[in-house]
Amino acid sequence: MTNPLLEPAFNTLPIFEHIKPEHVEPAIEHILSKNKNIINELLENQKTYTWDNLVMPLEIIGAELDDVWCTVSHLNSVVNNAELHHAYQTTLAHLTEYHTAIRQNKKLYQAFLDIAENPNYSKLNIAQKKVIENGLRNFKLSGINLSEEKRETFKALSVRLSELESRFEQNVLEATDAWSLNVTDVNQLKGLPTAVLEEAALNAKDKGKTGWLLTLEHPCYIAVMTYAEDRKLRKKFYTAYATRASTVEPFANPTKWDNAPVMHEIMKERAHVSTLLGFNNYAEYALQTRMLKKTTDVTNFLEDLILRLKKVAVDNLDELKTFALKNCQLDALEVWDIAYVSEKMLQDKYAISEELLKQYFPEERAIQGLFTIVNKLYGIHVKEVESFDKWHSDVRLFGIYDENNMLCGHFYTDLHARPNKRGGAWISNCKSRMQYPDGQRQLPVAYLVANFSPNRAGESVLLTHDEVITLFHEFGHCLHHLITTVDYPSISGGNSVSWDAIELPSQLLEYWCWEEEALCLFSEHVQTKEPLTHDLFLKLKASKNFQIGLRTMRQLEYALFDFVLHETFSAEPSDKMDIQEILDRVRTKTAVMPTPKFNRFQNTFSHIFGGGYAAGYYSYLWSEVLAADVFNQFKEDHQVFNKEVAKKFVETILSKGGSQEFMDLFIAFRGRAPKIDALLKEYNLL
Numbered sequence: 001m002t003n004p005l006l007e008p009a010f011n012t013l014p015i016f017e018h019i020k021p022e023h024v025e026p027a028i029e030h031i032l033s034k035n036k037n038i039i040n041e042l043l044e045n046q047k048t049y050t051w052d053n054l055v056m057p058l059e060i061i062g063a064e065l066d067d068v069w070c071t072v073s074h075l076n077s078v079v080n081n082a083e084l085h086h087a088y089q090t091t092l093a094h095l096t097e098y099h100t101a102i103r104q105n106k107k108l109y110q111a112f113l114d115i116a117e118n119p120n121y122s123k124l125n126i127a128q129k130k131v132i133e134n135g136l137r138n139f140k141l142s143g144i145n146l147s148e149e150k151r152e153t154f155k156a157l158s159v160r161l162s163e164l165e166s167r168f169e170q171n172v173l174e175a176t177d178a179w180s181l182n183v184t185d186v187n188q189l190k191g192l193p194t195a196v197l198e199e200a201a202l203n204a205k206d207k208g209k210t211g212w213l214l215t216l217e218h219p220c221y222i223a224v225m226t227y228a229e230d231r232k233l234r235k236k237f238y239t240a241y242a243t244r245a246s247t248v249e250p251f252a253n254p255t256k257w258d259n260a261p262v263m264h265e266i267m268k269e270r271a272h273v274s275t276l277l278g279f280n281n282y283a284e285y286a287l288q289t290r291m292l293k294k295t296t297d298v299t300n301f302l303e304d305l306i307l308r309l310k311k312v313a314v315d316n317l318d319e320l321k322t323f324a325l326k327n328c329q330l331d332a333l334e335v336w337d338i339a340y341v342s343e344k345m346l347q348d349k350y351a352i353s354e355e356l357l358k359q360y361f362p363e364e365r366a367i368q369g370l371f372t373i374v375n376k377l378y379g380i381h382v383k384e385v386e387s388f389d390k391w392h393s394d395v396r397l398f399g400i401y402d403e404n405n406m407l408c409g410h411f412y413t414d415l416h417a418r419p420n421k422r423g424g425a426w427i428s429n430c431k432s433r434m435q436y437p438d439g440q441r442q443l444p445v446a447y448l449v450a451n452f453s454p455n456r457a458g459e460s461v462l463l464t465h466d467e468v469i470t471l472f473h474e475f476g477h478c479l480h481h482l483i484t485t486v487d488y489p490s491i492s493g494g495n496s497v498s499w500d501a502i503e504l505p506s507q508l509l510e511y512w513c514w515e516e517e518a519l520c521l522f523s524e525h526v527q528t529k530e531p532l533t534h535d536l537f538l539k540l541k542a543s544k545n546f547q548i549g550l551r552t553m554r555q556l557e558y559a560l561f562d563f564v565l566h567e568t569f570s571a572e573p574s575d576k577m578d579i580q581e582i583l584d585r586v587r588t589k590t591a592v593m594p595t596p597k598f599n600r601f602q603n604t605f606s607h608i609f610g611g612g613y614a615a616g617y618y619s620y621l622w623s624e625v626l627a628a629d630v631f632n633q634f635k636e637d638h639q640v641f642n643k644e645v646a647k648k649f650v651e652t653i654l655s656k657g658g659s660q661e662f663m664d665l666f667i668a669f670r671g672r673a674p675k676i677d678a679l680l681k682e683y684n685l686l
């Protein structure tokens with residue numbers, strides 16, 4: 001049987017048009033069983049284990065599996081259907097089992113230890129040593145040194161945790177879907193954008209109702225909170241949204257979706273996992289793979305930023321209250337007024353119309369402008385590939401070439417929203433850079449996906465400034481993956497880069513969306529063909545820091561709550577372990593306005609309870625520090641297109657992937673550890 005997932009030859013791209021859901025399981029099963037045999041042979045047939053006879057072959061078979069799996073999970077995200085999703089889920093379970101078995105393979109662990117303890121270890125290069133160090137670390141974090149009995153406990157806890165985390169997310173989804181509001185009097189909906197009203201009318205019709213059906217789905221909720229003139233409607237929505245997945249009213253069937261017990265158990269089991277592995281708490285355990293190493297590094301950073309921003313946040317709120325009284329006749333500003341009044345104040349202060357701004361960012365012009373900017377910075381060229389195999393007619397493929405016209409890698413773009421495609425924007429790997437022992441090199445390939453407005457025949461898609469930023473952000477991740485010079489796939493590109501530093505290349509590139517010199521290169525009015533006017537630029541720039549205190553303080557509250565929570569919980573029950581109480585304590589530091597007693601925001605905080613960002617929410621802010629500090633190096637030389645700084649950034653950070661500790665890479669670029677000052681300057685605090 002031929003299977004298109006297994007077919008692509010060396011350095012060729014996936015044959016998307018021929019891949020069907022029924023190919024997924026057999027392809028992955030085939031590779032898993034082949035890999036298991038290879039691992040056994042590698043372990044059995046050598047007297048002395050070395051980089052060449054063990055580690056590199058493992059890198060290769062790992063990458064070959066990843067390449068096929070990346071194709072499957074990519075398709076699952078962009079052309080989803082029930083059969084594919086089923087095949088994806090079933091295969092994912094087998095993959096998890098395979099990876100757990102490898103990480104708990106004692107013989108393999110011993111082989112890695114032998115290599116690390118052999119005198120020849122010192123002859124390996126830095127990147128090779130990092131692959132081995134990462135391997136040893138991952139074995140330990142998977143409980144390799146535990147007794148048989150404790151290893152079984154560890155496995156059971158891991159399974160239980162993934163059940164609980166998905167229960168948490170499911171409760172959020174179901175509770176969100178369960179609430180809606182049928183409005184029949186159009187006066188109640190004053191202020192809402194036409195598109196939201198149209199969607200709500202369709203919604204009502206679908207359910208056999210008259211009028212408009214409003215839901216708690218994010219776009220609808222945000223629109224109500226930002227634009228609805230009816231204060232009672234905003235209050236109703238705020239209350240419903242803030243009490244999802246809790247036993248607080250207005251949910252009719254409260255206990256069914258209550259996340260409070262789920263959260264408590266998640267925290268207890270995470271604490272259990274970390275103590276089993278010898279750590280004091282889950283926060284300590286999570287930092288093992290991060291750029292910041294000590295729990296105090298994180299809490300000091302967050303608390304310092306809170307102190308510096310508190311006054312700005314208070315001032316922001318005072319300004320808002322004054323505006324609310326004067327312009328909206330609201331003498332007591334409530335939490336459900338904040339987004340609404342803020343939007344009014346934003347328009348009043350800067351008079352920035354999104355619609356007007358959009359005229360300057362036709363999509364194709366923004367894309368070509370982005371390529372011009374990275375060319376000016378890094379000397380790289382981007383060329384479109386005309387003929388290739390795609391999963392949808394919208395897809396494009398580009399090659400990236402260095403200054404000497406050498407091909408570095410490829411990336412696909414899939415930029416427009418359509419049914420059966422996951423929302424949001426992201427990049428993911430298709431292939432990672434790797435050199436085979438015979439000298440042949442596989443070049444990296446990435447997917448850049450977004451959900452901009454769909455193409456309409458004959459019309460150019462116009463991007464909002466936010467969408468332009470998204471494009472630059474994701475392309476920053478793409479560059480990290482594609483211009484790497486690391487030849488070991490587990491640490492090339494963004495692979496194995498610390499979670500709290502991975503956003504540096506992407507957040508850095510966003511800065512060029514706020515510089516006039518750069519904007520002139522790619523903004524072009526769709527009719528007049530003129531670049532963005534100086535006047536509009538000034539307004540745009542001035543709006544960047546709008547309510548920076550309030551916005552950042554909210555992020556700081558989430559980050560500190562997440563971290564303190566994971567530091568406080570232990571496997572043994574104690575009265576310190578009350579999630580609400582911990583949140584209330586954090587709020588005494590961060591809040592500038594009281595939160596209503598009924599608010600159960602934490603019950604839907606999927607970032608940390610659904611997995612992913614556990615003890616890691618601070619990463620968003622820490623990456624901002626890194627990006628601001630790097631960008632400041634360009635600014636210090638008064639040239640946003642300083643080629644020397646750009647070259648140094650590529651050589652010390654962007655090309656190095658996960659081949660060294662991120663702190664070392666950063667110091668190599670900046671000559672010192674990161675400083676918060678540049679970010680404070682961005683916030684106008686210095």
Ligand SMILES: [Zn+2]
Nearest residue numbers: 473477503506
């Ligand atoms: Zn990102």
